[in-house]
Structures are given as C-alpha cells and as structure tokens.
Amino acid sequence: MDDVHVRLGDRDVLRGVDLVLRERRVGVVGANGSGKSTLARLLNGLVLPTTGRVLVDGLDTRRDGARVRRRVGFVFTDPDAQIVMPTVAEDVGYSLRHVPVGPERDARVRSALEAHGLADHGDHPAHQLSGGQKQLLALTSVLVGEPRLVVADEPTTLLDLRNTRRVAAELAALDQQVVLVSHDLDLLHAMDRILVVDGGRVVADDGPAPALAHYRRLVDADEPDVAR
Numbered sequence: 001m002d003d004v005h006v007r008l009g010d011r012d013v014l015r016g017v018d019l020v021l022r023e024r025r026v027g028v029v030g031a032n033g034s035g036k037s038t039l040a041r042l043l044n045g046l047v048l049p050t051t052g053r054v055l056v057d058g059l060d061t062r063r064d065g066a067r068v069r070r071r072v073g074f075v076f077t078d079p080d081a082q083i084v085m086p087t088v089a090e091d092v093g094y095s096l097r098h099v100p101v102g103p104e105r106d107a108r109v110r111s112a113l114e115a116h117g118l119a120d121h122g123d124h125p126a127h128q129l130s131g132g133q134k135q136l137l138a139l140t141s142v143l144v145g146e147p148r149l150v151v152a153d154e155p156t157t158l159l160d161l162r163n164t165r166r167v168a169a170e171l172a173a174l175d176q177q178v179v180l181v182s183h184d185l186d187l188l189h190a191m192d193r194i195l196v197v198d199g200g201r202v203v204a205d206d207g208p209a210p211a212l213a214h215y216r217r218l219v220d221a222d223e224p225d226v227a228r
C-alpha cells in the first residue's frame, strides 16, 4: 500500500497507510470503526484507494481488479454475506465454476468438504447450517479456489469456542499468506506481525507482544476509569 487514503461519504476512513506485507501471518487489530475492514477490503479491491495505490503481487487493485480477486480469497465476518448457492456442495462448487462440470470438479468439492468437516452436509441447505458450520463453509468455498492470499475479516466473531478453535486451526494450517482482522487476542498472538489501526492510521506495526501492548495502552488511555 502506497500512501493510501480512503474517503467514504464525508469520512476520511484511512489516512495515509504505507505498508509492505510479506509475513505469512499478519494480524490487524483496533477499535470499532478504526478502519480495519476498510484496510482488509483494499487487499482484494472491494474498496479502492481514493488516493495512493494498492499492489498485490504487483497487480494494481484499481486496474487489475478481476485478477486480484482471483488471487485474494476474502472471508467475511458474516458467512451469510458470501454463501450464494442453495446447498453446501453447490456453494463450494460455485467457487470452481471455471472448472467444467464433471468428475474432476465433484472430486475437488468432495475433498474440500471432507477437509473442513462438512462431508456429511454436502446436500444440506446451506442456510440451515449452524453459525459455525456456515463459517466453515464460507472458508471452504474460499479455499477451494486456491487463493494466493487469504484475508479474513473477524471470521470467528460469531463462533463458539470450539468453532473458533477449529477456524483458527484451519487458518493456522494454511500454506498461504493470511491477513486476519480480529479482536481475539489469542488468535492475534499467533501472528508474525500485528498492525494496530486507530483513527484511520496504522499506529503500531510490530510483533504480537509489543503491538498488543500498544493496543491495550490505547484502550486504557481512552477509558482511564475502567479497572484494568
């Protein structure tokens, strides 16, 4: 990201972000409304910079949006926002729509469902899954497309502890680079690098321990009377 500013409506949502992200695991943390989702969405061109530019593997998100989106898988907080097909298997298959219908595509769908604990749910209506299963389906549908980079925006927020652990383990096991927006400090501790976003700026960029200490100090400074 080169000197990226994002203005949405009459708000300056990001105000001068300069980043080169090379680490395999990058976490993003910050207060509600600080600009984390916007930063994440820049990475697959869902949001375009008002000024500045964003390059993914050298591709400009403004000029090469379609190619960028093929490389960057995006997992939303709310899986209902990205489940598009009636059944679980059809939804995963939709991500492989460039592969001709036939045994190869069926096999890839089947093995993806097996790998993510959804093998018994292939024919189930996707919207009847539990919240955790839906999130696993959303993740499966992203991963089956074999993206180079996975961006996940608070993917465990709606999940119970067991499913949080499952999704966390799935993300941790990926070969791909992962950019994870989260409020879950346990998840963030496992990252290689953490960006702390505040008021549209990256105010700390460090390993988990110092970056999360910075984040805590920010919160404490905002609420001096709250017990620590």
Ligand SMILES: Nc1ncnc2c1ncn2[C@@H]1O[C@H](COP(=O)(O)OP(=O)(O)OP(=O)(O)O)[C@@H](O)[C@H]1O
Residues within 6 Å of the ligand: 008, 009, 010, 011, 013, 030, 031, 032, 033, 034, 035, 036, 037, 038, 039
């Ligand atoms: N389309 C839009 N038009 C105007 N303002 C917007 C728009 N989208 C986001 N914003 C504002 O930009 C700011 C940053 O939003 P963003 O979703 O990036 O925050 P966030 O850090 O991800 O918050 P949260 O933790 O609550 O998800 C917020 O104040 C939000 O209201």
